[in-house]
Amino acid sequence: MATFVFGYYAALIIASVILAYVDYKKWFLMVFSLLLVSFVAGIVGGAGALEVITIFVAVLATAAAVSYAFKFFLVLIAKPNLAKELKTAPLTAAFGMFVIFTYAVAGIFAPLIAPHGQAEVISGAFAPPDANMLLGADQLGRDIFSRIIYGARNTVGLALIATLGAFFLGALAGLLAAVKGGWFDQFMGRVADVIMSIPSLIFALLMLSILGTSTWVIVVVVAVIYSPRVFRLTRAVAGNIVVMDYIEAAKLRGEGDWYLIRREILPNSTAPLIAEFGLEFCFVFLLIAGLSFLGLGLQPPTADWGSMVRENATLISFGDITPLIPAAAIALLTVSVNFVVDWMLFRSSGLKEQ
Amino acid sequence: MNDLLLLVLKRLGFGLLTLLVVSILIFFAVELLPGDVAEAVLGQGATPETVQAMRDQLGLDRPAVVRYLEWLGGAVTGDFGVSAVSGEPVINAIGDRFVNTLFLAAYAAVIAVPFAILLGIVVALLRNSVFDRVANVLTLTSISSPEFFLGYILILYLSVKLPLFPAIASLSSDMSLGELLHRTFLPALTLVLVVTAHMMRMTRAAIINLLASPYIEMARLKGVPPWKVIVRHALPNAWAPIINVVALNLAYLITGVVLVEVVFVYPGIGQALVDAVSKRDFPVVQASSLIFAATFILLNLAADVGAIITNPRLRHPK
Numbered sequence: 001m002a003t004f005v006f007g008y009y010a011a012l013i014i015a016s017v018i019l020a021y022v023d024y025k026k027w028f029l030m031v032f033s034l035l036l037v038s039f040v041a042g043i044v045g046g047a048g049a050l051e052v053i054t055i056f057v058a059v060l061a062t063a064a065a066v067s068y069a070f071k072f073f074l075v076l077i078a079k080p081n082l083a084k085e086l087k088t089a090p091l092t093a094a095f096g097m098f099v100i101f102t103y104a105v106a107g108i109f110a111p112l113i114a115p116h117g118q119a120e121v122i123s124g125a126f127a128p129p130d131a132n133m134l135l136g137a138d139q140l141g142r143d144i145f146s147r148i149i150y151g152a153r154n155t156v157g158l159a160l161i162a163t164l165g166a167f168f169l170g171a172l173a174g175l176l177a178a179v180k181g182g183w184f185d186q187f188m189g190r191v192a193d194v195i196m197s198i199p200s201l202i203f204a205l206l207m208l209s210i211l212g213t214s215t216w217v218i219v220v221v222v223a224v225i226y227s228p229r230v231f232r233l234t235r236a237v238a239g240n241i242v243v244m245d246y247i248e249a250a251k252l253r254g255e256g257d258w259y260l261i262r263r264e265i266l267p268n269s270t271a272p273l274i275a276e277f278g279l280e281f282c283f284v285f286l287l288i289a290g291l292s293f294l295g296l297g298l299q300p301p302t303a304d305w306g307s308m309v310r311e312n313a314t315l316i317s318f319g320d321i322t323p324l325i326p327a328a329a330i331a332l333l334t335v336s337v338n339f340v341v342d343w344m345l346f347r348s349s350g351l352k353e354q
Numbered sequence: 355m356n357d358l359l360l361l362v363l364k365r366l367g368f369g370l371l372t373l374l375v376v377s378i379l380i381f382f383a384v385e386l387l388p389g390d391v392a393e394a395v396l397g398q399g400a401t402p403e404t405v406q407a408m409r410d411q412l413g414l415d416r417p418a419v420v421r422y423l424e425w426l427g428g429a430v431t432g433d434f435g436v437s438a439v440s441g442e443p444v445i446n447a448i449g450d451r452f453v454n455t456l457f458l459a460a461y462a463a464v465i466a467v468p469f470a471i472l473l474g475i476v477v478a479l480l481r482n483s484v485f486d487r488v489a490n491v492l493t494l495t496s497i498s499s500p501e502f503f504l505g506y507i508l509i510l511y512l513s514v515k516l517p518l519f520p521a522i523a524s525l526s527s528d529m530s531l532g533e534l535l536h537r538t539f540l541p542a543l544t545l546v547l548v549v550t551a552h553m554m555r556m557t558r559a560a561i562i563n564l565l566a567s568p569y570i571e572m573a574r575l576k577g578v579p580p581w582k583v584i585v586r587h588a589l590p591n592a593w594a595p596i597i598n599v600v601a602l603n604l605a606y607l608i609t610g611v612v613l614v615e616v617v618f619v620y621p622g623i624g625q626a627l628v629d630a631v632s633k634r635d636f637p638v639v640q641a642s643s644l645i646f647a648a649t650f651i652l653l654n655l656a657a658d659v660g661a662i663i664t665n666p667r668l669r670h671p672k
Contacts, residue, residue, distance in 0.1 A: 030484070092491065194379065197372050197654065199609040202627070202646045209631040209639055210386055282498065289500045290613050294628050309502060316506055317521065319514050327503035334498035342494075 005042070008050050012038065067095035089343055096339030103333055106152040114146035118154075119301035126315065135322050139311050147303035148326055154298055155305045156333065158218065159285040165223030166284065167277060170230025175261045177231070178238035189235075192228035200225050200287055208296045215298065218288070226284055233276050237269040271344075278341035282334045289330045305330050362659050369655040376647045377429070381422045384636050390414055391636050395438045412438065412637075425640075434641035439633050444641045448626050452645060454525065455615070455622035458538060459607045462545035467600055470550040474557025479584070481562060489554070496551035501610050505544045505617035512540060523620040541618040548610055553603045560595035564588050594664040601657030605650050 012035045019028035034057070041049040071094035075083045106113060115132070116122055120142060127137040134145040177185040195203070207221045241247065242265065250264055291297045292306030300307070305326035312323035387394050392408040409415055412435070413424075428435060434444035477489045496504070513521040519539050529537070564570065565588060573587045574580075612624030619625070623642050630638035 026484075194372060194375050197651050198376055198379070198643075198647045199605075199650045201609045201612055202643050202650075205612075205627060205631050206380065206383060206639060206643045209634060209636070210383055286498075286500055290502070293500070293502050293613065294616060295632065306500075306502075309506070313506065316510055317514055319510065321510065324503065324506055324510070327500060327506065331495065331499035331503050335495050338494050338498055 005047050063095055064091055067091045067098055070094055070098040092339040093343035096336035099332060099336035103152050106149055107156055110150050110153040114149040116143040116146040118147050118150035118303040144322060150303040151305040151326060154302055159288050162219045162222040163281045163284045165219055166226040167230050169223055170227035171234045174231045174234025175238050177235050178242050179257045179260055192231050196228045201290055204291055213296050222284055222287060226280060237272050238265050241265050241268050275341050275344045278337050282337050285334055361662055365658055369651055373648055373651050377426055377644055380640055380643050381425060385418055395634050435637045437635055437638050439635040444637050447638060448623050448642055451621055451623045451626050455611055458541055459611055461542040463604055466546045466549045470553035471557050471596060474554040475561055478558045478561035493551035493555050496547050501548060501613040502617050504547050505614055508540050508544055523618045525621055541614050541620050544614050545607060545610055549603050549607055553599055556599040561592055564592055594661050597660035597664060598657045601653050601660060605653035608646055608649050
């Protein structure tokens with residue numbers, strides 16, 4: 001233990017001296033403040049606290065390194081225009097893209113990656129981890145690791161379909177409202193107001209208690225609840241476009257509403273809509289996770305992250321973190337999407353602060 | 355001043371109208387059930403006699419419009435009818451629980467509001483520094499985590515590994531305030547973490563927006579010291595967005611409270627709603643949904659009215 005503490009401080013001091021010598025001010029400040037923090041933490045918490053800090057820094061450094069490498073990879077394979085944009089992306093955005101990519105792979109190839117089926121009972125309840133089961137078994141003796149992998153397919157897939165539904169409904173209504181105007185516009189606006197004035201989780205609980213929890217009911221209910229956000233944004237963006245001269249010209253040519261929407265308005269409003277898609281996905285994903293945590297999501301034996309947390313929650317009172325892994329998976333994906341959206345919003349100006 | 359009153363009244367009227375439409379939605383959503391409430395609650399094994407008995411008890415054989423008007427009339431005076439499962443008045447089941455929920459939300463708000471606004475201002479002043487970046491990543495993480503994730507992490511570290519606070523928030527009426535605050539600390543802290551992150555980000559955005567305006571630049575250029583720029587020039591105009599942020603986040607608390615109550619088995623109205631949903635006890639579901647929606651609308655209304663009062667420009671719409 002003594003060697004660890006000694007090595008820990010020695011490494012930090014040597015690193016800060018080197019950084020001071022080569023005059024990397026920002027990095028020096030970071031390493032040196034870490035050293036000061038470690039002094040306090042070491043005195044208060046002993047070697048244990050230093051170990052926690054080491055693990056934390058190591059995880060952070062690995063994440064940064066992976067994102068850096070992934071960014072380089074993306075720049076290499078992207079087309080020249082896109083590559084230029086990607087080069088300026090912050091590490092957080094690269095990290096987000098990497099996580100999204102990983103989840104996509106896990107979801108698409110779930111049956112190949114997972115060692116066992118999602119509903120397959122292979123051992124006793126709550127069996128501890130072994131060579132066959134990476135994370136142990138759940139309350140019915142199913143492999144938790146396999147269920148987490150399948151969850152990437154089920155939970156994320158469900159959220160994706162619901163988001164697409166919300167987007168389709170909201171964007172269509174918004175575009176039609178902008179093009180048609182008049183009473184249709186007013187009416188859709190009021191409908192959106194009413195839907196948004198009920199808390200989303202409460203509304204979802206009410207509707208699902210009445211209509212039951214089959215997959216398609218969940219998709220439709222969640223899509224309807226979150227479509228007003230998309231509606232408002234699309235209406236606002238499209239509202240600025242319909243007053244342009246080229247729309248007037250297209251109207252004078254005798255083009256119909258559908259042509260206007262498809263060929264004139266949509267191509268000019270993609271940037272804000274794509275960013276909104278990311279944000280919307282986060283909201284929908286968290287709502288679906290909350291619902292399935294409450295037992296109103298995908299029904300068993302389908303593996304689903306929210307309900308997995310609930311089913312294995314008793315393990316937490318024994319100090320076991322396994323039940324938190326699905327919850328962490330939810331949080332990680334949401335954070336990653338947010339990182340990417342942040343970068344896209346920043347890029348399409350709008351949020352460029354001084 | 356008269357203008358202001360009229361404007362606030364108009365906004366209030368609009369809020370009431372929204373609430374009316376929402377109540378119609380909540381009541382008639384149940385009519386979408388295949389069959390009716392009695393059949394849905396009792397299930398397929400019920401004999402026609404018991405179904406008929408429940409229909410009589412809930413008065414289901416009268417037209418829906420008549421029942422809606424009675425329900426609404428009762429709801430205004432706090433009478434939400436009787437539970438379909440236990441047969442007791444709904445208000446007995448959720449009245450006390452609503453008070454508990456308000457207590458939890460208030461507890462969280464009292465900690466979160468000053469903390470978040472202060473941090474938000476600090477982060478806005480230090481924008482683009484390392485501190486700001488770290489705060490950005492941390493708040494984003496907190497917002498992106500489901501409430502139950504944060505709740506269980508707190509249970510794991512503050513209740514299981516270090517037994518400081520109880521993991522289950524059981525309440526009784528003869529507890530002292532200190533005991534009560536100690537028992538409900540973890541659920542309150544979970545809410546604080548989520549709401550603080552939201553509020554900080556919104557405060558930061560509002561302040562940065564303000565600091566970019568030309569009159570602040572002017573004040574800086576004529577040599578006003580930085581603290582005076584904030585206190586004398588920026589803050590008076592910042593109240594409007596900050597009040598807005600606070601009201602919107604309190605409204606957000608209302609939804610977050612449901613999941614947190616379930617995690618900590620807190621005897622609140624959110625837990626009652628979830629129980630009623632699983633038992634298909636529709637009168638209780640309707641009543642709690644209406645209470646949640648009314649609180650939500652009220653807080654959004656407060657945000658609007660606060661904005662109107664503090665921002666003279668909104669009083670004279672073009």
